[in-house]
Amino acid sequence: MQRVVLKLDSVTHYFGGLRAVHNFNLELPEGALWGLIGPNGAGKTTIFNLITGVYIPTEGKIYLYDKDITTYKPHDVVAVGIARTFQNLRIFGNLTVLDNIRIAGHYRLKYGLVDSIIRTPSYYKEEKSVTEESLELLELFKLKDKAYLPAKALPYGELRRLEIARALATHPKLLLLDEPAAGMNPKEVSELMEMILWIRNHFKVTVYLIEHHMQVVMGICERIKVMDFGETIAEGTPTEIQNNPRVIEAYLGRRANVKG
Numbered sequence: 001m002q003r004v005v006l007k008l009d010s011v012t013h014y015f016g017g018l019r020a021v022h023n024f025n026l027e028l029p030e031g032a033l034w035g036l037i038g039p040n041g042a043g044k045t046t047i048f049n050l051i052t053g054v055y056i057p058t059e060g061k062i063y064l065y066d067k068d069i070t071t072y073k074p075h076d077v078v079a080v081g082i083a084r085t086f087q088n089l090r091i092f093g094n095l096t097v098l099d100n101i102r103i104a105g106h107y108r109l110k111y112g113l114v115d116s117i118i119r120t121p122s123y124y125k126e127e128k129s130v131t132e133e134s135l136e137l138l139e140l141f142k143l144k145d146k147a148y149l150p151a152k153a154l155p156y157g158e159l160r161r162l163e164i165a166r167a168l169a170t171h172p173k174l175l176l177l178d179e180p181a182a183g184m185n186p187k188e189v190s191e192l193m194e195m196i197l198w199i200r201n202h203f204k205v206t207v208y209l210i211e212h213h214m215q216v217v218m219g220i221c222e223r224i225k226v227m228d229f230g231e232t233i234a235e236g237t238p239t240e241i242q243n244n245p246r247v248i249e250a251y252l253g254r255r256a257n258v259k260g
């Protein structure tokens with residue numbers, strides 16, 4: 001049987017009096033590519049923020065494999081193997097493309113503060129390996145020729161690629177993508193779909209994604225969960241979801257004319 005990478009057990013979250021997420025359950029198997037959809041304000045990003053330690057759930061538990069990570073802080077969540085990208089890009093524009101990746105690679109370094117101050121051999125060795133690996137990642141993501149440019153010089157589609165590459169530099173077991181197709185043109189969207197499938201196989205990573213772009217979700221996700229007003233209203237294969245009357249009413253019908 002496949003192992004469960006991420007488990008959310010009856011997770012509920014309140015912002016003051018607002019119940020943003022109610023009784024959310026998930027068992028994401030190793031190697032899966034699953035999606036989370038729902039109208040604006042449904043609670044999707046809150047789920048990602050709960051998984052990544054931005055918020056601690058009001059109720060319920062979160063596990064990575066068998067480890068209870070419910071109260072982990074964001075940097076501890078990265079250290080145990082969860083990486084994410086954001087709805088609005090969070091790239092350091094004034095740093096080079098390479099340094100954006102190198103920063104993420106530093107999560108894995110073992111040298112201490114003293115090593116870095118007095119520049120011990122272990123410091124140089126690890127720094128070299130982070131740089132080499134970052135350049136390899138840039139090559140895989142077709143960004144190596146831009147390694148020494150400031151990130152802000154990159155066009156939008158390349159910035160999105162850089163953000164995903166940076167997430168992978170932390171060597172995650174689980175990759176969370178929050179609206180990766182946002183703002184992309186149709187050509188970029190179909191390239192993105194291929195890239196996500198390739199990433200899952202190449203990096204042996206489990207992927208959970210939030211997306212409003214129906215072509216992406218229906219095209220690559222094996223299973224989809226649908227939220228509305230913090231509640232899970234449906235779960236199933238893309239075909240099941242597309243034919244679910246509750247989903248059509250709550251989401252697809254409402255949005256089909258906009259982005260379908």
Ligand SMILES: Nc1ncnc2c1ncn2[C@@H]1O[C@H](COP(=O)(O)OP(=O)(O)OP(=O)(O)O)[C@@H](O)[C@H]1O
Nearest residue numbers: 015018020038039040041042043044045046047087
């Ligand atoms: N930090 C916060 N403080 C108060 N309310 C919040 C906070 N973050 C989110 N909310 C509220 O929680 C609800 C769920 O928001 P969330 O951002 O998770 O929705 P979403 O499904 O990701 O929406 P979108 O598709 O627009 O990104 C919304 O009503 C939102 O206004």
